[in-house]
Amino acid sequence: xQITIKSARLLDGQVVDLVLENGVISNIGSDLKFGKIVDxxxxxxxxxxxxxxxxxxxxxxxxxxxxxxxSMAAAKGGYxxxxxxxxxxxxxxxxxxxxxxxxxxxxxxxxxxFPIGAVTQxxxxxxxxxxxxxxxxxxxxxxxxxxxxxxxxxLLMRRALEYVKTFNGIIAQHAQEPSLTVxxxxxxxxxxxxxxxxxxxxVAEEAIIARDILLAEHVGSRLHICHLTTAGGVELVRxxxxxxxxxTAEVTPHHLLLTDESVANYDPIFKVNPPxxxxxxxxxxxxxxxxxxxxxxxxxxxxxxxxxxxxxxQSAAFGMVGLxxxxxxxxxxxxxxxxxxxxxxxxxxxxxxxxxAGYTNHGQxxxxxxxxxxAIIDTDATWKVERHxxxxxxxxxxxxxxELPSKVVHTFFNGRHILDGSEILNGAGN
Amino acid sequence: MKKHLLSIDDLNxxxxxxxxxxxxxxxxxxxxxxxKLPTLRGRTVVNLFFEDSTRTRISFESAxxxxxxxxxxxxxxxxxxxxxxxxxxxxxxxxxMGADAVVIRHNASGAAQRLADSGWISASVINxxxxxxxxxxxxxxxxxxxxxxxxxxxxxxxGLHVAIVGDILHSRVARSNVLLLTKLGAKVTLVxxxxxxxxxxxxxxxxxxxxxxxxxxxxxxxMVLRLQSERMAASYFPTEREYSRGYGLDKLRLDSLKKSAIxxxxxxxxxxxxxSAESAxxxxxxxxxxxxxxxxxxMAVLYQLLGGAALGGTSAxxxxxxxxxxxxx
Amino acid sequence: xxxxxxxxxIGRALKRIAHEIIERxxxxxxxxxxxxxxxxxxxxxxxxxFLTQIQESVPVGTLxxxxxxxxxxxxxxxxxxxxxxxxxxxxGKDVVLVDDVxxxxxTIRAALDAIGEIGRPRSVQLAVLVDRGHxxxxxxxxxxxxxxxxxxxxxxxxxxxxxxxxDCVEIVGVS
Numbered sequence: 012x013q014i015t016i017k018s019a020r021l022l023d024g025q026v027v028d029l030v031l032e033n034g035v036i037s038n039i040g041s042d043l044k045f046g047k048i049v050d051x052x053x054x055x056x057x058x059x060x061x062x063x064x065x066x067x068x069x070x071x072x073x074x075x076x077x078x079x080x081x082s083m084a085a086a087k088g089g090y091x092x093x094x095x096x097x098x099x100x101x102x103x104x105x106x107x108x109x110x111x112x113x114x115x116x117x118x119x120x121x122x123x124x125f126p127i128g129a130v131t132q133x134x135x136x137x138x139x140x141x142x143x144x145x146x147x148x149x150x151x152x153x154x155x156x157x158x159x160x161x162x163x164x165x166l167l168m169r170r171a172l173e174y175v176k177t178f179n180g181i182i183a184q185h186a187q188e189p190s191l192t193v194x195x196x197x198x199x200x201x202x203x204x205x206x207x208x209x210x211x212x213x214v215a216e217e218a219i220i221a222r223d224i225l226l227a228e229h230v231g232s233r234l235h236i237c238h239l240t241t242a243g244g245v246e247l248v249r250x251x252x253x254x255x256x257x258x259t260a261e262v263t264p265h266h267l268l269l270t271d272e273s274v275a276n277y278d279p280i281f282k283v284n285p286p287x288x289x290x291x292x293x294x295x296x297x298x299x300x301x302x303x304x305x306x307x308x309x310x311x312x313x314x315x316x317x318x319x320x321x322x323x324x325q326s327a328a329f330g331m332v333g334l335x336x337x338x339x340x341x342x343x344x345x346x347x348x349x350x351x352x353x354x355x356x357x358x359x360x361x362x363x364x365x366x367x368a369g370y371t372n373h374g375q376x377x378x379x380x381x382x383x384x385x386a387i388i389d390t391d392a393t394w395k396v397e398r399h400x401x402x403x404x405x406x407x408x409x410x411x412x413x414e415l416p417s418k419v420v421h422t423f424f425n426g427r428h429i430l431d432g433s434e435i436l437n438g439a440g441n
Numbered sequence: 442m443k444k445h446l447l448s449i450d451d452l453n454x455x456x457x458x459x460x461x462x463x464x465x466x467x468x469x470x471x472x473x474x475x476x477k478l479p480t481l482r483g484r485t486v487v488n489l490f491f492e493d494s495t496r497t498r499i500s501f502e503s504a505x506x507x508x509x510x511x512x513x514x515x516x517x518x519x520x521x522x523x524x525x526x527x528x529x530x531x532x533x534x535x536x537x538m539g540a541d542a543v544v545i546r547h548n549a550s551g552a553a554q555r556l557a558d559s560g561w562i563s564a565s566v567i568n569x570x571x572x573x574x575x576x577x578x579x580x581x582x583x584x585x586x587x588x589x590x591x592x593x594x595x596x597x598x599x600g601l602h603v604a605i606v607g608d609i610l611h612s613r614v615a616r617s618n619v620l621l622l623t624k625l626g627a628k629v630t631l632v633x634x635x636x637x638x639x640x641x642x643x644x645x646x647x648x649x650x651x652x653x654x655x656x657x658x659x660x661x662x663x664m665v666l667r668l669q670s671e672r673m674a675a676s677y678f679p680t681e682r683e684y685s686r687g688y689g690l691d692k693l694r695l696d697s698l699k700k701s702a703i704x705x706x707x708x709x710x711x712x713x714x715x716x717s718a719e720s721a722x723x724x725x726x727x728x729x730x731x732x733x734x735x736x737x738x739x740m741a742v743l744y745q746l747l748g749g750a751a752l753g754g755t756s757a758x759x760x761x762x763x764x765x766x767x768x769x770x
Numbered sequence: 771x772x773x774x775x776x777x778x779x780i781g782r783a784l785k786r787i788a789h790e791i792i793e794r795x796x797x798x799x800x801x802x803x804x805x806x807x808x809x810x811x812x813x814x815x816x817x818x819x820f821l822t823q824i825q826e827s828v829p830v831g832t833l834x835x836x837x838x839x840x841x842x843x844x845x846x847x848x849x850x851x852x853x854x855x856x857x858x859x860x861x862g863k864d865v866v867l868v869d870d871v872x873x874x875x876x877t878i879r880a881a882l883d884a885i886g887e888i889g890r891p892r893s894v895q896l897a898v899l900v901d902r903g904h905x906x907x908x909x910x911x912x913x914x915x916x917x918x919x920x921x922x923x924x925x926x927x928x929x930x931x932x933x934x935x936x937d938c939v940e941i942v943g944v945s
Contacts, residue, residue: 201643
């Protein structure tokens with residue numbers, strides 16, 4: 012099956028035609044016409060986006076999201092690879108579970124689904140999971156994380172960092188000192204003092220980041236900091252990189268755009284872990300993402316059914332869906348504000364995450380012979396987020412009715428046309 | 442006035458004064474406890490309490506009954522339904538029962554606002570204490586009591602100095618009082634150990650002190666907050682004795698108050714911990730006035746929320762059925 | 771817009787009402803005046819002064835019947851106005867209610883209910899500055915300053931010096 016993408020604009024402004032054949036780009040030129048013609052009208056062609064932080068809820072909470080619905084949402088958001096976090100039920104702490112998730116992703120066929128393995132058994136924070144078995148499984152797990160929970164025990168964290176060196180693995184830490192965040196509901200600051208919600212201090216995040224940076228340096232291993240949210244955290248990562256420590260960092264789209272002021276009406280749609288922070292934190296995160304201190308954007312796509320948000324704040328679940336809005340939210344936060352351009356966006360949302368995770372078929376240079384994992388963006392479009400139009404099984408987006416810039420209009424996964432306009436064409440059956 | 446009373450922030454200074462004035466007129470009309478007014482006849486007020494608070498519930502119940510409203514007490518505490526669902530389900534039940542107002546006490550901050558905003562019910566919502574957020578009718582009754590004791594302050598509290606001492610961090614009474622008192626122009630000083638003050642307090646329009654003895658001689662009103670002993674377990678302070686020595690209102694401190702100063706407490710008091718027995722029973726203590734005024738202020742709030750046409754209702758019919766005194770209305 | 775009573779007219783009307791109250795009650799020993807706020811309260815004060823000039827002073831109080839009204843749900847809540855019952859009370863007294871304009875009669879009905887909550891007077895009488903007709907209840911005034919026939923589309927405005935800086939009654943046509 013051949014597909015010709017007509018009139019695709021590259022980052023350098025050149026408009027070209029591309030032929031996709033047998034999953035790879037077989038030809039780049041002008042006036043090409045082979046197989047199915049997809050005229051993209053000079054919209055921007057980028058490598059498909061790569062997410063290192065996705066919660067898919069399967070196995071266990073298929074009412075919130077399945078691997079299939081989550082990867083469909085990913086395709087709509089321009090993603091060709093996502094990474095399924097381990098906090099499922101059962102936890103992805105054995106080869107069996109990660110292989111199941113990997114297989115479900117392949118069967119769905121909307122994008123690659125790479126499982127992340129748990130660091131500790133059942134996320135208990137006490138005993139290491141079988142990291143080697145997961146690494147050697149067919150899912151070839153390289154990222155390990157207890158995300159949702161922090162690996163708070165310093166010795167265990169040290170051991171995990173050391174252990175994954177065997178297979179060039181990486182520990183993705185959810186930085187949250189548990190004793191400083193007992194019952195925490197939102198960022199601790201002026202807004203929490205007014206709302207009477209238990210505070211979640213920045214230091215609870217920063218203390219773990221600082222500790223883990225020093226541990227990573229000490230044992231010479233790779234550390235990835237999930238969802239950075241504080242100005243202090245950005246400073247710590249900057250310091251670590253200046254010392255040559257092998258640390259990478261991530262920020263979510265929502266932390267680039269929203270602040271704790273959103274909590275003022277107690278609508279749990281804004282309840283998220285880590286919490287929304289202050290304006291100055293948002294400014295620091297944007298600056299950090301612009302100068303490369305923060306390497307990547309990770310969605311922390313966290314689906315929850317309606318009943319987990321349709322209640323009082325304190326009882327509500329933490330988390331927001333994000334796959335389908337990520338690119339637009341980053342464009343609004345970073346490009347509309349002229350903090351960086353499309354080249355940097357592509358780096359932070361595709362090239363860098365693929366490099367960190369070792370997803371060699373993704374985030375590659377667009378050239379003949381490369382695997383055809385691609386997305387087309389209408390950079391002039393604006394669109395309004397409407398909950399009911401989301402492909403994700405859960406609708407907990409904080410951006411309901413918000414106008415966002417730039418729209419993903421096509422995705423191609425392994426040379427197959429997955430998203431056409433706002434329509435998902437087909438998955439594995441294609 | 443708005444449809445709901447969720448936070449003192451919902452009211453401007455003038456609206457606060459209107460409630461206090463209404464309560465004052467109600468005091469004149471219904472000075473005998475037996476007097477019943479027909480004002481809310483046919484209206485249903487539900488007391489929805491997810492937390493035990495017999496005093497607050499009785500106060501609201503008494504206020505509603507004096508205005509002839511039908512009162513339903515719904516004690517939701519200990520309900521076996523999972524927490525999140527129970528607020529919504531209970532609310533929808535009340536809606537089906539035709540509640541005109543829901544007085545809600547809940548252990549979650551923001552629960553009253555959720556109830557008002559969620560679309561689960563159409564009734565007016567009155568916040569009777571939500572978690573560690575607010576307790577607006579308590580602040581209103583405190584202001585009423587202050588006005589009663591300091592008749593020179595009518596609608597402007599400039600020149601009045603109020604100190605609130607105790608667990609500011611977890612106190613909904615403190616939050617509502619800070620908003621209300623500063624709105625009326627009073628100077629407010631918050632006194633507690635640093636562990637019991639919220640981190641963002643620097644943005645509040647108040648002065649803060651860690652030393653009660655430094656503040657006590659200058660204030661007109663000393664509001665003592667209840668100290669919950671479970672705070673000690675969480676290391677907010679070392680021992681009850683140490684807290685009591687530093688922040689309890691004992692005889693010595695009572696004597697260092699200005700001659701005209703009054704002592705307030707939202708109740709229930711723990712004598713011997715935050716307040717000594719002789720302080721609680723001294724002539725300066727207005728605790729019982731606070732209780733009595735609570736009913737009046739809650740009557741005023743119910744009247745303001747339910748005593749008129751439903752919001753959004755037509756006002757065109759107004760002049761026709763009244764007499765021509767609309768000029769003075 | 772037409773002035774139907776000027777300051778002098780109002781003065782004369784109130785003075786006449788004062789005389790009629792004395793006559794009707796055979797003296798003032800058992801009389802209590804209760805003005806309905808806002809303007810009725812000022813009128814009660816003025817009638818009280820006339821009574822003092824003519825014969826002797828009587829207790830004057832105010833009675834706000836807002837909470838007894840039957841039309842509360844037809845309009846936004848109104849602020850409550852003072853109710854100040856004289857210390858002598860109303861039990862067994864001849865209470866004269868004073869209001870500015872008598873129209874539908876609903877205010878007076880509410881006032882009668884309010885009085886019933888407070889005590890049991892020997893009699894209740896009603897004095898008004900203006901009776902404009904259009905009663906909706908079987909209520910009549912015992913003492914009337916002036917009967918002013920109006921149409922329902924008009925409204926009667928009473929201005930009193932204490933509140934409005936001048937004394938007059940005018941009819942305002944509503945088109």
